[in-house]
Amino acid sequence: xxxxxxxxxxxxxxxxxxxxxxxxxxxxxxxxxxxxxxxxxxxxxxxxxxxxxxxxxxxxxxxxxxxxxxxxxxxxxxxxxxxxxxxxxxxxxxxxxxxxxxxxxxxxxxxxxxxxxxxxxxxxxxxxxxxxxxxxxxxxxxxxxxxxxxxxx
Amino acid sequence: xxxxxxxxxxxxxxxxxxxxxxxxxxxxxxxxxxxxxxxxxxxxxxxxxxxxxxxxxxxxxxxxxxxxxxxxxxxxxxxxxxxxxxxxxxxxxxxxxxxxxxxxxxxxxxxxxxxxxxxxxxxxxxxxxxxxxxxxxxxxxxxxxxxxxxxxxxxxxxxxxxxxxxxxxxxxxxxxx
Numbered sequence: 152x153x154x155x156x157x158x159x160x161x162x163x164x165x166x167x168x169x170x171x172x173x174x175x176x177x178x179x180x181x182x183x184x185x186x187x188x189x190x191x192x193x194x195x196x197x198x199x200x201x202x203x204x205x206x207x208x209x210x211x212x213x214x215x216x217x218x219x220x221x222x223x224x225x226x227x228x229x230x231x232x233x234x235x236x237x238x239x240x241x242x243x244x245x246x247x248x249x250x251x252x253x254x255x256x257x258x259x260x261x262x263x264x265x266x267x268x269x270x271x272x273x274x275x276x277x278x279x280x281x282x283x284x285x286x287x288x289x290x291x292x293x294x295x296x297x298x299x300x301x302x303x304x
Numbered sequence: 305x306x307x308x309x310x311x312x313x314x315x316x317x318x319x320x321x322x323x324x325x326x327x328x329x330x331x332x333x334x335x336x337x338x339x340x341x342x343x344x345x346x347x348x349x350x351x352x353x354x355x356x357x358x359x360x361x362x363x364x365x366x367x368x369x370x371x372x373x374x375x376x377x378x379x380x381x382x383x384x385x386x387x388x389x390x391x392x393x394x395x396x397x398x399x400x401x402x403x404x405x406x407x408x409x410x411x412x413x414x415x416x417x418x419x420x421x422x423x424x425x426x427x428x429x430x431x432x433x434x435x436x437x438x439x440x441x442x443x444x445x446x447x448x449x450x451x452x453x454x455x456x457x458x459x460x461x462x463x464x465x466x467x468x469x470x471x472x473x474x475x476x477x478x479x480x481x
């Protein structure tokens with residue numbers, strides 16, 4: 152996949168990091184302000200898609216990216232289920248009720264950044280999963296069209 | 305505000321109809337974007353910023369992916385033959401349309417007024433949600449605490465969709481034709 156002109160590359164260098172940080176902000180502040188894992192994850196995926204579109208890459212590099220992002224996607228959904236069943240796992244050692252999706256951490260003061268038990272953790276894992284999933288979808292289409300062009304040559 | 309919403313709805317319906325009828329697939333995709341971004345403004349007017357943020361970013365990413373697909377495959381629509389018995393289809397469509405409208409109007413009478421609909425569970429969530437889940441943003445509290453199973457299902461759907469796409473588009477490890 153060919154990259155774009157020098158203007159696009161320069162602007163992308165400046166903007167992509169800001170978009171990535173904004174996605175992290177929306178994900179982490181999900182329990183305080185509008186947003187959450189889905190929106191933040193999609194914004195993070197958007198910053199990576201912007202980088203790939205602007206700078207381009209060869210098929211080998213894209214395949215390497217795809218393997219890593221699909222690994223992160225699987226890791227995200229695994230950590231989500233692990234956190235959701237945390238109360239069941241911990242009930243073997245501590246005195247917890249065996250309930251799926253029980254908020255087993257302390258809730259803290261509502262309104263602080265570390266509060267609401269495991270809700271921020273779940274937001275972060277959903278963000279990982281959604282960002283990696285959308286990026287993997289995009290990479291799959293790009294790799295397919297690249298391989299078609301290589302066959303033509 | 306309701307007049308503004310009705311104008312937006314008419315614009316969205318017009319965009320959807322144009323997307324169906326357009327000869328060029330790229331212009332069909334772009335006019336399909338009218339539906340999504342009109343929906344964003346509707347969500348903002350109805351005071352649902354959570355949904356508006358999700359809708360605007362997902363719409364942008366899907367537009368990018370769809371435009372990439374259209375540019376990489378074809379820009380022309382596949383031409384189907386016009387079926388012989390158009391009158392039968394038209395009459396059947398009209399019958400179903402009026403049937404649906406009739407039942408829609410019947411069910412509208414049972415609903416409460418616009419903007420004042422709150423069921424018993426919703427009132428419970430609004431009053432005790434912050435204390436129960438500990439998060440100030442009530443939507444996140446409901447989505448990840450009271451309705452955790454729904455979120456688990458949503459991300460499972462996304463995971464399964466990605467696995468399906470990777471399986472269909474895979475070319476590594478396949479025998480050469």
